[in-house]
Amino acid sequence: MSKARRNPVNMIAAHAILITYTLIALFPVFVILINSFKNRKSIFREPLALPDADSFSLVGYQTVLKQGDFFLYFQNSMIVTVVSLFLVLLFGAMAAFALAEYRFKGNTLMGLYLALGIMIPIRIGTVAILEMMVQTGLVNTLWALILVYTAQGLPLAVFILSEFMRQVSDDLKDAGRIDGLSEYTIFFRLVLPLVRPAMATVAVFNMIPIWNDLWFPLILAPAEESKTLTLGSQVFIGQFVTDWNAVLSALSMAILPVMILYVIFSRQLIRGITSGAVK
Amino acid sequence: MTALTLTNISKSFGQVEVLKNISLTVEPGEFVVFVGPSGCGKSTLLRLIAGLEDASSGEVQIDGNPVNNLPPAKRGIAMVFQSYALYPHLTVRGNMALGLKQAGKPKAEIDDRIAKASGMLAMQDLLDRRPAELSGGQRQRVAIGRAIVREPKLFLFDEPLSNLDAALRMATRIEIARLHRTLGASMIYVTHDQTEAMTLADKIVVLNDGLVEQVGTPMQLYNDPANKFVAGFLGAPSMNFVPGKQVGFPDVHVLGIRPEHLRITQNGRISGQVIYVENLGGDTNVMVETVDELQVIVRLFGQHDIASDTKIQLDFDDIHGFHFDADGNRIRN
Numbered sequence: 001m002s003k004a005r006r007n008p009v010n011m012i013a014a015h016a017i018l019i020t021y022t023l024i025a026l027f028p029v030f031v032i033l034i035n036s037f038k039n040r041k042s043i044f045r046e047p048l049a050l051p052d053a054d055s056f057s058l059v060g061y062q063t064v065l066k067q068g069d070f071f072l073y074f075q076n077s078m079i080v081t082v083v084s085l086f087l088v089l090l091f092g093a094m095a096a097f098a099l100a101e102y103r104f105k106g107n108t109l110m111g112l113y114l115a116l117g118i119m120i121p122i123r124i125g126t127v128a129i130l131e132m133m134v135q136t137g138l139v140n141t142l143w144a145l146i147l148v149y150t151a152q153g154l155p156l157a158v159f160i161l162s163e164f165m166r167q168v169s170d171d172l173k174d175a176g177r178i179d180g181l182s183e184y185t186i187f188f189r190l191v192l193p194l195v196r197p198a199m200a201t202v203a204v205f206n207m208i209p210i211w212n213d214l215w216f217p218l219i220l221a222p223a224e225e226s227k228t229l230t231l232g233s234q235v236f237i238g239q240f241v242t243d244w245n246a247v248l249s250a251l252s253m254a255i256l257p258v259m260i261l262y263v264i265f266s267r268q269l270i271r272g273i274t275s276g277a278v279k
Numbered sequence: 280m281t282a283l284t285l286t287n288i289s290k291s292f293g294q295v296e297v298l299k300n301i302s303l304t305v306e307p308g309e310f311v312v313f314v315g316p317s318g319c320g321k322s323t324l325l326r327l328i329a330g331l332e333d334a335s336s337g338e339v340q341i342d343g344n345p346v347n348n349l350p351p352a353k354r355g356i357a358m359v360f361q362s363y364a365l366y367p368h369l370t371v372r373g374n375m376a377l378g379l380k381q382a383g384k385p386k387a388e389i390d391d392r393i394a395k396a397s398g399m400l401a402m403q404d405l406l407d408r409r410p411a412e413l414s415g416g417q418r419q420r421v422a423i424g425r426a427i428v429r430e431p432k433l434f435l436f437d438e439p440l441s442n443l444d445a446a447l448r449m450a451t452r453i454e455i456a457r458l459h460r461t462l463g464a465s466m467i468y469v470t471h472d473q474t475e476a477m478t479l480a481d482k483i484v485v486l487n488d489g490l491v492e493q494v495g496t497p498m499q500l501y502n503d504p505a506n507k508f509v510a511g512f513l514g515a516p517s518m519n520f521v522p523g524k525q526v527g528f529p530d531v532h533v534l535g536i537r538p539e540h541l542r543i544t545q546n547g548r549i550s551g552q553v554i555y556v557e558n559l560g561g562d563t564n565v566m567v568e569t570v571d572e573l574q575v576i577v578r579l580f581g582q583h584d585i586a587s588d589t590k591i592q593l594d595f596d597d598i599h600g601f602h603f604d605a606d607g608n609r610i611r612n
Binding site: 174194 | 329330331350351352353356360361363364365366377378381382425437
């Protein structure tokens with residue numbers, strides 16, 4: 001911003017609002033983090049105090065790690081999230097390309113059909129999905145979750161990506177055709193790199209609900225070997241007794257991978273959300 | 280053998296017929312310009328020749344071979360787009376090499392062709408830059424270079440100068456003309472700018488509403504237009520049209536006179552009032568509203584001091600009048 005347009009009062013006000021919002025947003029995360037490093041008594045006595053020599057304890061992390069399967073849950077969550085995201089992005093982008101690029105009968109209708117999933121929550125179909133998974137023998141496998149999450153993510157992905165693909169210059173694709181590139185090469189080499197910000201946006205919007213989901217893991221894959229992290233953490237929450245140290249530690253660790261993925265996508269994400277706002 | 284032959288080409292998008300029964304030939308080494316107002320189908324016709332659109336009916340022959348069923352890459356053409364359409368992730372060299380690599384040419388030959396083309400366009404220093412690091416004019420040169428390395432039988436230009444500023448447009452226009460002389464290749468050039476059409480073309484094809492209105496050399500079209508549309512489209516400022524009976528030709532529906540053929544006199548056939556004067560230095564354009572509320576433009580050579588709202592009389596030599604009938608067709612005598 002130029003110096004002439006900078007007004008100190010406005011600047012302070014704007015930053016005050018932003019800082020307040022940041023504090024509010026980060027506060028719960030902060031509380032979880034500091035309490036995961038305290039012993040049980042201190043958690044309840046002074047939940048907002050930082051861990052000190054007296055209250056510092058790694059008992060929560062020890063419990064979680066001793067539980068043994070925790071790494072398996074972690075791995076399961078990671079596999080489910082990454083594979084689902086990959087499939088959503090791949091198929092979503094391909095469908096979006098077809099809708100945006102080719103004139104065929106029923107193009108608009110197909111687009112509407114694919115976008116219908118945005119309006120209908122997939123959980124309505126849970127019973128039918130469970131029956132299907134039982135019949136195909138996919139219950140208690142990671143594939144059950146991957147397939148459901150892929151289906152859940154596709155509508156929004158197709159919707160967002162087809163909008164972005166329409167903006168990719170037609171001349172560029174035609175230049176590729178004249179140079180003898182196949183439609184697949186045009187898609188992967190010319191179009192996909194140009195819609196990367198949109199892909200990152202779709203990835204982030206899909207990643208967090210998948211990572212956090214408790215519903216489908218609980219119903220479709222509750223077996224020990226296919227539990228996800230969110231489901232696995234539930235063992236520490238009992239009806240009568242809850243091991244808060246362990247819950248907080250498990251949650252703290254569950255934040256990490258999402259944060260790493262977010263950092264990877266975020267630079268692209270910001271471009272995706274603001275693109276079109278300014279040229 | 281002709282470089283390009285179109286036979287009875289028609290093209291419809293749904294119910295809309297954008298090209299109607301077009302037949303055309305382009306001789307080897309000829310520079311042909313398709314010109315017409317926006318929406319007349321000239322770009323569609325070019326895309327159809329390139330193979331980016333399919334003709335609804337009719338045949339396209341390039342170099343004597345029917346190419347209706349060949350994909351663009353196999354037609355022996357190269358195309359330069361209005362928006363340059365360079366591959367953003369490749370360097371200039373990569374942009375030029377891609378088509379040849381795709382065709383499986385040996386590396387030595389690719390390097391050779393790139394060296395030759397970049398020498399021709401004076402852009403050896405740009406080869407390792409990416410499109411984002413180039414100016415508009417440089418990008419268009421790269422796009423032209425990418426077309427040259429393919430050594431096509433037919434060059435297709437789709438309004439290549441529209442995105443450039445006036446000075447650069449003129450420079451690039453001259454460069455394209457020079458290139459055509461050096462390469463001796465057949466070229467088809469689409470534009471809505473009649474200056475480009477007049478200066479570049481060996482042959483102009485005037486299109487309107489999906490139909491070919493007239494084909495000929497620039498001067499043929501200027502001096503001997505077949506109908507009112509062609510007469511009005513070529514020439515700037517464009518031709519004046521006045522009802523025949525007002526200027527002493529009762530059996531002529533409309534009479535056309537070019538602005539440079541009108542002169543200001545004491546006692547002329549057209550009288551009116553000056554509404555605006557454009558002083559261009561070399562020329563002076565005088566806009567006159569006649570008593571029947573028609574606007575005509577007079578183009579005077581040199582500088583003239585004429586005030587707005589002056590009442591003046593205009594006249595012309597009969598030999599310079601173009602006669603048109605009620606359908607806009609030329610009446611020749």
